[in-house]
Amino acid sequence: MQCNQRRAPLACRFCILRISGILLALNMRRKLRVTGGRVSQRISPNPPGSFIARNRTGKGEGRKRKRIVEDEEDDLEDHLENQEQRSSQYESQTRQDLTTEPKQKHGHPPLPDRSTIREKLLGLSQCTEDGNADETPEQLWTKKNPWTTNVRDAERRREDHPEYDPSSLYIPAVxxxxxxxxxxxxxxxKKEHFDVILMFKKGKFYEMYDRDADIGASVLNLNYTGGGRVDMRCVGVPEQAFAKHLARLVEAGYKVGRVEQTETTNAAKKRRNSHEPTAKSQICQRALVRIVTKGTVIDTNNLSSHQQRYVLAVEELVEKDTNLATVGVCYVDASENAVYVGEFEDDERRTWLETLMVLLRPKEIVINCMGVMSTVFQQITSYQRSQGITLMKTAGTLDTNVDLPRYVKEYLAEHKSAEAAMGVCRKYFQYLRIENEVFSMGNVKIQSVVRGIQLQDMDADKK
Structure with missing residues (x-):
């Protein structure tokens, strides 16, 4: 009896040890199943050999390391369980949204589809179930602002109106x-220069927007900027390549406006910190500093042709009975700041005016739209336009008695047609923002006779 009583506790202890071993093995298998077999790698990244060699230094250090590993096991297990619980909550919530689409009150929102995110980043439209497409910021801009597509000038005349002014744009106030x-x-x-492509300086780039961006994309082969930049269609070029792209647009027949930042970053910061109520604008101040056309390109290095480019202004005083005319001309080479002014009598066919145009081959012809043109002059200008020459119109003239040499003032006082032609030319160059640069140099030459051999001499002097 005493022997059996001694064996009973031993058997119980043996059973308890076996049960504990089984439970420990099951616990380890559950941990391996949760972590995908990476528990040992996450807890102890060192190889087993180095771990055993390190434990040989002492039993106390080994026990301490064992406790650390066990604590890390518990922390990792809690983290993985929480992660698994959150994942299951997301899956159940997603299934519920797909079926009933209830309003979400608690928890994190379901993760969006990766393909949807990719299409949004690429600026593409994602079709919905009803067949409509999500509109891009550029499409929303056009929809909210129909005045950018249904264009009217400042007098609210449409593009098909005979008196439509392409240089202005009407924008509703609201x-x-x-x-x-x-x-x-x-x-x-833009509303004051609607027929000009504006290249806006923004940081280290020159950018074009809306209709200008469409022209830049087609002529310069530029890609649109994605992500709804400033909500409008946008293309840009780095400032180092500005001259090259400017030349390409000018060669294609467009007028290009250069808009520069007129204040530095420090100046803008001081302005915002000032107490003036009108100085709180958060954007840098910018201004249109120059308009470049075919006949006023100064840097010709990037142009296909390096011949002289003239802008010719013409004004005629017609005799009603005979249809003879006194023709005043003023032509300018902007690259050399050279101005030529003159006046001559012409026949009813305007032979010498046409000869002068053939000789100069001007890139632009400027006339005063407030004046009256003869039928013959209209025919000449129409033919010149068909040959690729741009016909520009100005409203009125400028005073020619300002900043000119004395002999030029005396000549213009006696020759009214030449004076009118020079006033038209100055008015046009003021519009281009280079009137002071060209006419303030005093490099003005008078060409009083344009006939026969003297016309050839004028051509030699030009060269």
Missing amino acids: PFEKLTPFQKQFWNI
Whole structure:
């Protein structure tokens, strides 16, 4: 009996040890199943050999390491369980949204589809179930601002109107007030120069927007900027390549406006910190500093042809009975700041005026739209336009008695046609923002006779 009583506790202890071993093995298998067999790698990244060699230094250090590993096991297990629980909550919530689409009150939102994110980043439209497409910021901009597509000039005349002014744009007051400060800055300049491609300086780039961006994409082969930049269609070029792209646009027949930042970053910071109520604008101040055309390109290095480029202004005083005319001309080479002015009598066919045009081969012809042109002169200008020469119109003239040499003033006082032609030319160059640069140099030459051998001498002097 005493022997059996001694064996009973031993058997119980043996059973308890076996049960404990089984439970420990099951616990380890569960941990391996949760972590995908990476528990030992996450807890102890060192190889087993180095771990055993390190434990040979002492039993106390080995026990301490064992406790650390066990604590790390518990922390990792809690983390993985929480992660698994959150994943299951997301899956159940996603299934519920696909079936019933209830309003979500608690927890994190379901993760979006990766393909949807990719399409949004690429600026593509994602079709919905009803067949409609999510509109891009550029499409929303055009939809909210129909005045950018249904164009009218400042007098609200449509493009098909015979007196339509392509240089102006009508913007309704209410939509304009809803624009951002930068958009207001752009359209304030654009509405006064609607026929000019504006290249806006923004940081280290020159950018084009809306219709200008469409021209830049087609002529310069530029890609649109994605992500809804300033909400409008946008293309840009780095400032190092500005001259090259400017030349390409000018060669294609476009007028290009250069908009520069007129204040530095420090100046803008001081302005914002000032107490003036009108100085709180968060954008840099910008201004249109130059308009470049075919006949006023100064840097000709990037142009296909390096011949002289003239802008010719013409004014005629016609005799009603005979249809003879006194023709005043003023032509300018902007690259050399050279101005030529003259006046001559011409027949009813305007033979000498046409000869002068053939000789100079001007890139642009400027006339005063407020004046009256003869039928013959209209025919000449129409033919010149068919040959690729741009016909520009100005409203009125400028005073020619300012900043000119004395002998030029005396000549213009006696020759009214030449004076009118020079006033038209100065008016046009003022519009291009280079009137002071060209006419303030005093490099003005008078050509009083344009006939026969003297016309050839004028050509030699030009060269």
